[in-house]
Amino acid sequence: MATELCSKDGILIRVMTVSDYKQVKIFMGGNFYNGEPLCASSGEDVQKCYEKENDEYHISMIEQGTCLLATEEKTGRIVGLVLAGAQFPSCLEKHRKEAAAMEPNTWGLIAVFLSKVEIKVNLFERYAISKLLYSHITNVDASMRGKGLGSRLAAALMEVGRTKGFPLMIAYCSSFYSARQKEALGMECIYEQAYADYKDDSGKVVFKPPAPHTHLRVMVIKL
Numbered sequence: 001m002a003t004e005l006c007s008k009d010g011i012l013i014r015v016m017t018v019s020d021y022k023q024v025k026i027f028m029g030g031n032f033y034n035g036e037p038l039c040a041s042s043g044e045d046v047q048k049c050y051e052k053e054n055d056e057y058h059i060s061m062i063e064q065g066t067c068l069l070a071t072e073e074k075t076g077r078i079v080g081l082v083l084a085g086a087q088f089p090s091c092l093e094k095h096r097k098e099a100a101a102m103e104p105n106t107w108g109l110i111a112v113f114l115s116k117v118e119i120k121v122n123l124f125e126r127y128a129i130s131k132l133l134y135s136h137i138t139n140v141d142a143s144m145r146g147k148g149l150g151s152r153l154a155a156a157l158m159e160v161g162r163t164k165g166f167p168l169m170i171a172y173c174s175s176f177y178s179a180r181q182k183e184a185l186g187m188e189c190i191y192e193q194a195y196a197d198y199k200d201d202s203g204k205v206v207f208k209p210p211a212p213h214t215h216l217r218v219m220v221i222k223l
Helices: 018-031 051-062 090-100 106-121 149-163 176-184
Strands: 004-008 011-015 068-072 078-087 132-140 168-173 188-194 215-222
Touching (some): 004 149, 011 078, 018 078, 018 132, 051 078, 068 149, 078 149, 090 106, 106 215, 132 149, 149 168, 168 176, 176 215
Parallel strands (some): 132 168
Antiparallel strands (some): 004 011, 011 068, 068 078, 078 132, 168 215
């Protein structure tokens, strides 16, 4: 598969490499963790939660050739990215155990939440598949939002998924805008969870992001 996937309006989308990760991490620190609704509304420096483990997880996805980078062709500046990777039926129990062992910081709480959702929807049984492409994080520089770059990245990831033989792509959209964007690309919402209804054992609502971010939505598309 070609490393460079598409070029338009001076922005190149290409497959991410492990050597990109140092700059990718810096980019996410300034664009993702302070913009993703559950992280941004927590009041916590979420990038520091399980930093080493997340670095290892992100690099493992990059090594699969399923992560994408959008850069300015003239300067090489990162303006967007997708972290994505393969998942298998065994991942459901693996994620459950990992999440149960985490501290109750924001990232740990998110991990427990997502694990409960993925077990409930069980896409492997629902679609009778043995693997899927999980779109983990899509992030666009604040200066580039509203210009269709997130849609271009998602469409490019779908093509990567098809090339690699994945039958399905999934995204857990915590943001109203990311769900709307993916719906416009043909992804279907097959499950949603209202944040106001997700409570801890004492009955306290766990996540309180600002409107319009009211639900987690599970978005899927057959590739």
